[in-house]
Amino acid sequence: MPIDDDRGQLYAFGMTKPSKPEAPFRFDAALSVDDNIQSFLAVLDKRDPALAEIFRKNIGTMLPLPSEGAARSAVRLKFSSSVAKAIDSLGTHD
Amino acid sequence: MTRYFLTKLSVEGFRGVNNEGDPLTLTFRPNKVNSVFAVNGLGKSSIFEALSYAIRGRIPKLDVLPAADEPQAYYVNRFHSGRKATIQLVFAPDDGSPAIEVVVERSATGLRTVTSPSGHPDPESLLRALDGNATLLDHQTFDSFVDDTPLKRGRAFSALVGLGRLSEYRQALEMLSNARILKSDFDLDTLDAQRDSSTQQAEAAQRRIQKAYVALIGVVPPQPLDGPAIAATAHAALLGIPLATQFVSGRAFGEVKFTEIQAAVKQAEGSDRRQRLQQVLKDIDRLSNLAAENPESTAQDELRAAISARDLSIDETRGLAFQKLYEAAERVIEPLTWKDPHMCPLCETQELATSIADHVASHLQAFTAAREAQSQIPLKWTAGEWVRRLKALDSLLTPQGTVKQSATLDETFRLKTPLITDLDEAITLLADLERQRQTKMVELEEERAALEQELPPSLVTLTEQLQKAEELQSLLVEYDKQTRAAATTKAKVDLRRRWCEFIDEACRTFAEAEVALSTSQTLTIEKEYRALYDAVAQNPSVVPRLKKAPGSEELHLRLERFYGLKDLAAATLLPESYRNALAICIFLSAAQKAVQSAGFMVLDDITSSFDAGHQFALMEVLRTQVASPANPSGPQVIILSHDGLLEKYFDTLSNGTDWHHQRLQGMPPQGAVLSQTQDAQRLRISAETFLNAGQTAQAFPLIRQHLEYVLLQIIRKVDIPVPLDFSIRDDKKMAENCLAAIREAVELHERAGDVILSQAQRDALQKVHAPKIVGNWITHYATGNTASLSSPVLLGVLITIDAFVDCFKYDCKCAGGTQRKLYKSLSKKGCGC
Numbered sequence: 001m002p003i004d005d006d007r008g009q010l011y012a013f014g015m016t017k018p019s020k021p022e023a024p025f026r027f028d029a030a031l032s033v034d035d036n037i038q039s040f041l042a043v044l045d046k047r048d049p050a051l052a053e054i055f056r057k058n059i060g061t062m063l064p065l066p067s068e069g070a071a072r073s074a075v076r077l078k079f080s081s082s083v084a085k086a087i088d089s090l091g092t093h094d
Numbered sequence: 095m096t097r098y099f100l101t102k103l104s105v106e107g108f109r110g111v112n113n114e115g116d117p118l119t120l121t122f123r124p125n126k127v128n129s130v131f132a133v134n135g136l137g138k139s140s141i142f143e144a145l146s147y148a149i150r151g152r153i154p155k156l157d158v159l160p161a162a163d164e165p166q167a168y169y170v171n172r173f174h175s176g177r178k179a180t181i182q183l184v185f186a187p188d189d190g191s192p193a194i195e196v197v198v199e200r201s202a203t204g205l206r207t208v209t210s211p212s213g214h215p216d217p218e219s220l221l222r223a224l225d226g227n228a229t230l231l232d233h234q235t236f237d238s239f240v241d242d243t244p245l246k247r248g249r250a251f252s253a254l255v256g257l258g259r260l261s262e263y264r265q266a267l268e269m270l271s272n273a274r275i276l277k278s279d280f281d282l283d284t285l286d287a288q289r290d291s292s293t294q295q296a297e298a299a300q301r302r303i304q305k306a307y308v309a310l311i312g313v314v315p316p317q318p319l320d321g322p323a324i325a326a327t328a329h330a331a332l333l334g335i336p337l338a339t340q341f342v343s344g345r346a347f348g349e350v351k352f353t354e355i356q357a358a359v360k361q362a363e364g365s366d367r368r369q370r371l372q373q374v375l376k377d378i379d380r381l382s383n384l385a386a387e388n389p390e391s392t393a394q395d396e397l398r399a400a401i402s403a404r405d406l407s408i409d410e411t412r413g414l415a416f417q418k419l420y421e422a423a424e425r426v427i428e429p430l431t432w433k434d435p436h437m438c439p440l441c442e443t444q445e446l447a448t449s450i451a452d453h454v455a456s457h458l459q460a461f462t463a464a465r466e467a468q469s470q471i472p473l474k475w476t477a478g479e480w481v482r483r484l485k486a487l488d489s490l491l492t493p494q495g496t497v498k499q500s501a502t503l504d505e506t507f508r509l510k511t512p513l514i515t516d517l518d519e520a521i522t523l524l525a526d527l528e529r530q531r532q533t534k535m536v537e538l539e540e541e542r543a544a545l546e547q548e549l550p551p552s553l554v555t556l557t558e559q560l561q562k563a564e565e566l567q568s569l570l571v572e573y574d575k576q577t578r579a580a581a582t583t584k585a586k587v588d589l590r591r592r593w594c595e596f597i598d599e600a601c602r603t604f605a606e607a608e609v610a611l612s613t614s615q616t617l618t619i620e621k622e623y624r625a626l627y628d629a630v631a632q633n634p635s636v637v638p639r640l641k642k643a644p645g646s647e648e649l650h651l652r653l654e655r656f657y658g659l660k661d662l663a664a665a666t667l668l669p670e671s672y673r674n675a676l677a678i679c680i681f682l683s684a685a686q687k688a689v690q691s692a693g694f695m696v697l698d699d700i701t702s703s704f705d706a707g708h709q710f711a712l713m714e715v716l717r718t719q720v721a722s723p724a725n726p727s728g729p730q731v732i733i734l735s736h737d738g739l740l741e742k743y744f745d746t747l748s749n750g751t752d753w754h755h756q757r758l759q760g761m762p763p764q765g766a767v768l769s770q771t772q773d774a775q776r777l778r779i780s781a782e783t784f785l786n787a788g789q790t791a792q793a794f795p796l797i798r799q800h801l802e803y804v805l806l807q808i809i810r811k812v813d814i815p816v817p818l819d820f821s822i823r824d825d826k827k828m829a830e831n832c833l834a835a836i837r838e839a840v841e842l843h844e845r846a847g848d849v850i851l852s853q854a855q856r857d858a859l860q861k862v863h864a865p866k867i868v869g870n871w872i873t874h875y876a877t878g879n880t881a882s883l884s885s886p887v888l889l890g891v892l893i894t895i896d897a898f899v900d901c902f903k904y905d906c907k908c909a910g911g912t913q914r915k916l917y918k919s920l921s922k923k924g925c926g927c
Contacts, residue, residue: 024603024606024607025603025606025607026607026610026611027260027607027608027610027611028611029611029618033257033260036260036607036611037259037260037263040603040604040607043603044596044600047596047599048592048596051592051596052596054593055596055597055600059263062266062269062270063262063263063266064262065262065265065266069425072269076269076270076275076279077279079270080270080275080279080280081279083593084279084280084281084590087589087590087592087593088586088589088590090589
């Protein structure tokens, strides 16, 4: 795997190098919110499929976002804990 | 997407509507503007709340009450004997499919059940789908939109134009990509320290391997260090020692058991001196390896600096009490709720020089900085090579059974709040242990020299070789362990940093896209809301503008033009009614663009801050530009109002083809509330039943409702004019006001000579029925003096009311038979009879 980007070592762990130059991602007013979110997830898939998959699997635990600060912290911690486990496990598979 | 129109609403036992066994029923027309009028206290708000509970599952104004007030206990009408609320809704889909009936019930214990007698498979989901941001709107919605912070307004706007979920997604991403949170949630500092520690220990093992290798083999090992090659060379060297050969042969270097070789050597030698020499050499090696390899003052100075920085940070914080104060203040002045960023929540001083939010944030940042500074201390302590040396020397040199001072210090630095004095104590202890080490080294060297003198040189050499080989064996294991640990931790850290970069990039991408879309939505409705505002405010000198802050969720309400001035804050210049008008126009414009399941829009009391002229202007805008049928793709608008002047407008329009108006009457919260479209005879029959049973107290409110209903029906149907302040007089005098209006209208037409009522009707009206109603009912009821009225008298009142109504009727024979009809007006019939 080429290590020619300024992010160097990161690509050694399976990160797909983004194609450059990259057009800014835009939501489409003609699409539904769900379809727009799917488009966003597709962008993430292109950037880093492994991490995008982890993001996709766990973001549901954050939503709907609680309004109260402590509850927000609780869902964030749960999210981070799940993600940490998933990316550590990703390292053992790489 | 199928749109659903609301065609019927029935309410019983909910909030102010009791209507036990006789639900309040309102009908709505999908192809007309619908209005419902009620004077204060007649259940208009209960209707809006019934819709809110049915569709949203809650009543926002009850949600904010303190728990001690038990808001949940106030959904069900307190006078309903069944203690059950029932809300029935009927929706007409615009795709031509059959109407859907949904019944929402709530028990006294708060249990909500949703059913569909018409057979909809998932009525609760249908109701949720109808909960659009422009479905149920009241004046508070508009007030908030104007008065809220730009951030909250921006989020409300996003929700309004259907981007609420994107806004929520963005907030979640922003929280997840916060650098400080990422560092803390993913233990990056700790993992970095672990990796550094493993690397240092691997390097230390590597240096000692070189020394042991040189001592055993006599040459420097090849670089970079090759563990297996070193093990192979050491293995070969051991094979060359006759006493060791049998214990080494056939085993890998790492599997060699040096205790077996030592035992064989001891047996061959026949004394303990060589074994003692072996131990002395081992102790010398251990102590020698615990000599400082590099200057330690740098690491100690760094730890000292970390402690000093932590102390300085703590000094900046002003203590725990202030931390609690600032944290409480942060909750109070949360950007979505605190409207004046320059007002102190504690002393309520306004016009502070700096934003209170920035002020609190800077102080809380000091606490964060103190926590971060504190977190560096255990990391530097654990990573310090000199600390490992301290603990090893203490373990080696302090007699067994004695408390290890280094253990106490270790606990302080890792788990507590160490001071500079703790660091000094550690350095002093290390210096003391170092002196002990050197003294011990001298003693051991002397003992070694004595033993080597006593033992044959070959045995000394053998002992030294075996000791070095054993040391090499354990060092290779240590080196491998630490190298692997460093690599594993590095891989873990790199992966986690890769996540940090990924989530940060994701957040940036999402935020940029969300802002771009929201900005374009803002611009999309600009023309519409400006045109609507111009039509309502009728002031071309003021041109509003919604302005999206670059890269932010914030939405600013500005005035592009204000009597020749440019780009000013709308909230500070526009009077309340114009601010509300602007908010309404923005909502109406956005609602027309939004794609939502609800084809109806309920507007509750939205003109409360408007004068009559602007009320009519807004209603005309709704009728002619926004609502169906004038706007074929517009919503079915349902207006709830308590404004007496507006009711005249509603009344006038309800005679046309595009407006459907209803009026509430009744005696809530105990008695019934009825819409004028409901059969008033029910009131009369109920009152008569009570009177025949001698229950006059129960009959009073029903007689009053019945009388008011028939009088208003005469006024409406016979087109009798009423004074402008008719509806806003004392409600206890409503019947009296009605009678007065009718009497004056009849007298006017008599003087004009065009009255249609027969002479007999006029005589009966003026000389018999009206005086009877006044004498037997109104004078008593208006003064509260009803105790003297018996059942027979009140039954007579009901008969008189019937006779009074009949004075405004004639026999119509147009349809063949004879039908009693109300006159069209006081001067004509409604047909050709």
